[in-house]
Amino acid sequence: MAGLVQDWKAHKRPFAAIAGAPLFWLLLFFLVPMAIVWLYSFGENAGPADIAISGTLDNYKRATEWLYLSIFLKSLAVAALVTLICLIIGFPVAMAITFATPKWRPWLLLGIMLPFWTNLLVRTYALMVLMGTNGYANMGLGALWDGTSWLRVAVGMQPLEAWTPVQLLYNNFAVVLGLVYVHLPFMVLPLYAALDRLDKSLIEASLDLGAGHLRTLMKIVVPLAGPGILAGVMITLIPALGAYLTPDLMGGTESQMIANVIERQFKRANDWPFGAALSFLLIYAMFILIALQSMRRDKGREAH
Amino acid sequence: MALFNRTPVAPLEYTRKAWMRGWVGATMFFLYAPLLILMVFSFNDSKRNVVWRGFTLKYYEKAMENDSLVEAMVNSLTIAGLATVFSLVLGALAAVMLWRFRFPLKGAVEGTMSLPIIVPEICLGVAFLIFFAKIEWPTDLPWPLNLSAITIAHITFCFPFVAMVVRSRLESFNREEEEAAKDLGASEWQTFRDILLPHMKPGLIAGALLAFTLSLDDFVITFFTSGPDTITFPVKVYSMVRFSVTPEVNAASTILIILTIVLTAVALKLQGVKAIAETH
Numbered sequence: 001m002a003g004l005v006q007d008w009k010a011h012k013r014p015f016a017a018i019a020g021a022p023l024f025w026l027l028l029f030f031l032v033p034m035a036i037v038w039l040y041s042f043g044e045n046a047g048p049a050d051i052a053i054s055g056t057l058d059n060y061k062r063a064t065e066w067l068y069l070s071i072f073l074k075s076l077a078v079a080a081l082v083t084l085i086c087l088i089i090g091f092p093v094a095m096a097i098t099f100a101t102p103k104w105r106p107w108l109l110l111g112i113m114l115p116f117w118t119n120l121l122v123r124t125y126a127l128m129v130l131m132g133t134n135g136y137a138n139m140g141l142g143a144l145w146d147g148t149s150w151l152r153v154a155v156g157m158q159p160l161e162a163w164t165p166v167q168l169l170y171n172n173f174a175v176v177l178g179l180v181y182v183h184l185p186f187m188v189l190p191l192y193a194a195l196d197r198l199d200k201s202l203i204e205a206s207l208d209l210g211a212g213h214l215r216t217l218m219k220i221v222v223p224l225a226g227p228g229i230l231a232g233v234m235i236t237l238i239p240a241l242g243a244y245l246t247p248d249l250m251g252g253t254e255s256q257m258i259a260n261v262i263e264r265q266f267k268r269a270n271d272w273p274f275g276a277a278l279s280f281l282l283i284y285a286m287f288i289l290i291a292l293q294s295m296r297r298d299k300g301r302e303a304h
Numbered sequence: 305m306a307l308f309n310r311t312p313v314a315p316l317e318y319t320r321k322a323w324m325r326g327w328v329g330a331t332m333f334f335l336y337a338p339l340l341i342l343m344v345f346s347f348n349d350s351k352r353n354v355v356w357r358g359f360t361l362k363y364y365e366k367a368m369e370n371d372s373l374v375e376a377m378v379n380s381l382t383i384a385g386l387a388t389v390f391s392l393v394l395g396a397l398a399a400v401m402l403w404r405f406r407f408p409l410k411g412a413v414e415g416t417m418s419l420p421i422i423v424p425e426i427c428l429g430v431a432f433l434i435f436f437a438k439i440e441w442p443t444d445l446p447w448p449l450n451l452s453a454i455t456i457a458h459i460t461f462c463f464p465f466v467a468m469v470v471r472s473r474l475e476s477f478n479r480e481e482e483e484a485a486k487d488l489g490a491s492e493w494q495t496f497r498d499i500l501l502p503h504m505k506p507g508l509i510a511g512a513l514l515a516f517t518l519s520l521d522d523f524v525i526t527f528f529t530s531g532p533d534t535i536t537f538p539v540k541v542y543s544m545v546r547f548s549v550t551p552e553v554n555a556a557s558t559i560l561i562i563l564t565i566v567l568t569a570v571a572l573k574l575q576g577v578k579a580i581a582e583t584h
Contacts, residue, residue, distance in 0.1 A: 008407040014492060015405050022398035022463070023413070029460045030420055033435035037427070040434060089334075092327045108328070110568070115335045118564050119521050121538045122557040125545050126338035129345075129554070136341060184335065242424025244524050249545060259426040259524075266430055266528070276434070279427040286422060 040276035051272055059277035068261065068278070075257040076285075078172070079240035082179040086187040086236050087229070089180070094191035098198075109192065116185035124249055127181050131174065131250075133165040141166065170252040178246040187236045194228015195221070227297055234293050238286055258282055339561060346554035363555040373556055376540035383451050383536060384519040387458035391515040392508060394459065395466025399507075400500070402467070403474045420461045421468075429528035432457045436529060443531050450534050457529045458519045465518060466511035473507030513571050517564070 008015040039053050041060070046052035062068070097108045115123065131137045142163040149160040168174060198221065206216040222229065244259035251257075258278065265275025349360035367373055402414060420428065436453050443450065477500070485495045523538040530539055537560065544553050 005406045006404055008405045011405070015401075015407065018397050019401040019405070019407070022394045022401065022417075022467070025394055025460070025463070026413075026416060029435075029456055031416065033431035034423075036434050036438055037431045089331060092324060093331050096324050096328045110572075111332055111335075114565070114568060115339070117517050117521075117568055118339065119538060119557075119560050121523050121541050121545075122342075122560055123339065125541065125553065125557060126342040128545070129342055130338045181334070181338075184331070238422065239424070242426055244426050245542075249542075259424065262426050262430060266433060272434065275430060279430050282424055283427055286424065290422065 037276045037279055040273050041280050043273040043276075045271065045273065059274045060281075062274060063277050063281055071256065071261055072258050072281070072285075075241055075259075078176060078179070078257060079237050079243075082176055082183060082240045083187070083233055083236045085176070085180050086184050087191075087233065090184060090187040090191055090232070091229075094188050094195050097188075097192050098195040109189075112185050112188045112192075116189070120182060120245060123182060124178060124246055127178055128169060128250060131168040131177075133167065135168075137168055138165045169250055170255075172251070172255045174250040175247045175255045175257070178250040179240050179243055182243075182246060183236045183240055186239065187232045190228055190232040190235055191225075194225040194231070197228070198224055230293055230296060234289065238289065241285065241289075242282060342554055343558045343561060346551065346558040348551075363551040364559075366550075367552045367555040367559070370552060372535065373537075373540055373544075373552065376535045376537045377556075377559075379451060379534065380520055380537035382448050383455050383458060384516050386448075386451075386455045387462055387519040388512050388515045390455075390459045391462035391466045392512050394463040395511055395515070396470050396504065396508060398463065398467040399470035399474055399504075403471055417464050417467060420464050425461075425522075425524040428457070428461060429525040432460075432525065433528040443533075450531075454526055454529045454534060454536065457525050458522060461522075461525065462515040462518050465514050466508075469511040469514060470504055470507040473504055473510075477503050509574055510571070513567060517567065520560075520563075 008019075040051060042055050042057070043051045043053040044056055044058065093112070097105055097112070100108055129135055142165070145160065145163040153159050202220055202224070203216055206220045207213070211219065242259050243257060244263060247255055247257040247260055248263075251260075259282075262275050262278045262282070265271045265278065269275075345356075346363060347359050347361065348356055349362070350357040398417060402410070402417075407413075432453070441453050443453075445452070481499050481503075482495055485499045490498065521538070523542060526536050526539055527542070530536060537556075541553055541556060544550060
């Protein structure tokens, strides 16, 4: 890493040749579209296909009505719950990969990454097939139910009534489960990256000095891997907050999240300015989360 | 035969603890069971999914005869291919730019470059919908030009990923090699082609695979930029799942899962498991 950074003024031609295309692309096909959305969020519908940018704040005012605010808060709660479940499931898995033998580690990692690379829609659909009223989840529950019923008869009690398949899909439970299923690899991979960098002799020292596994985990592993854990949390929380597909396909009418509301403004409701305002509120929420994360990280750095 | 290994468990051998193994096993089961069941039952000779009624390929035949499904698949692969090529060039240039030069507002450019990764897909999709409507992008172009709007959208969210991967590869480049080449009379372009490019190669391969997968995977952004004539595979599967679940979807999904496995195998062959793990 011979850190020889050149000044652009001394090398104007190579700089132009290298930087021109990506900067142009970023400006034209990212910043300009985002700027148009931002402007639209201050506009109103002037005709069937005409939007006047009048500088009104009505769209934002409407977004703070309880109906939309509650959906926003609910999305945040669902995303937080999904992140927490992913952390609880993912942490031991990341630990196991970190301490696996060199022969096993790549394969375990691959096992986590293959679903990560598989099409999101296909994965959601696979889960839906499993959870449908004719699916295996229902068959498994049915078998459990029949087993309980048989046990009750065996001990001389009334049998339970016959099993009727339950609706596992199209409710909040399905949305949370679907989001956990989809985002679990997002959590495990950064956790593994953080744990892998850990100095393992510190854990050994802690265990040698008489601390239990749990105490070692809380006092040594978690503080040292803190930034990595935080990164994993953010990488899961942000896409979960903006999730569209899972609540759309697996949720019911009352388990819609903010992305579904935004989509509706652009398709069925045809209220583009309001949709633009909601989009930007979602983006601002992301920015706040990221700012909080970097503040925590800087604080952590000062403490060391 | 690790199961019957009787050496005592060392303190750090968490992987050899029964509950840890059970936990990992259960997680893998959770991740793979739905996919495996989907794949197995795509060969099932029954409309209902649960009971096995014998092996058949008829849903694959049906999927292949479904012209709109095949067309969607061809569209998806075309878009992914084009988006990969453009993202690779743009991403590599962006990586070299950020790695090599000092220029005003560098921090801002770097931050903006990471925005397409952070901004929720739905917002990016909405932005492209409005943008292409606003500039009145023609929608009646002949194939494959009618895919241009979707391809442009895909390049925008793919190339920052490529830039990120390539840049982390560039960090390990030894600048002295470049200087040696120049001392020996190589031109700027020759140095780039013969010294820097070979060093970037693993990063470029990883970036290309990442871009291809991201593009092939994308539903939300495509959903907002596609028109009635420009259906991609995920958009097609979405409408099939939404409006009528047919076993053809199982067959089509299985083909896509297998494609993913093949791509991963190619990546493995080219780079080894460890290198792939590190790029994520």
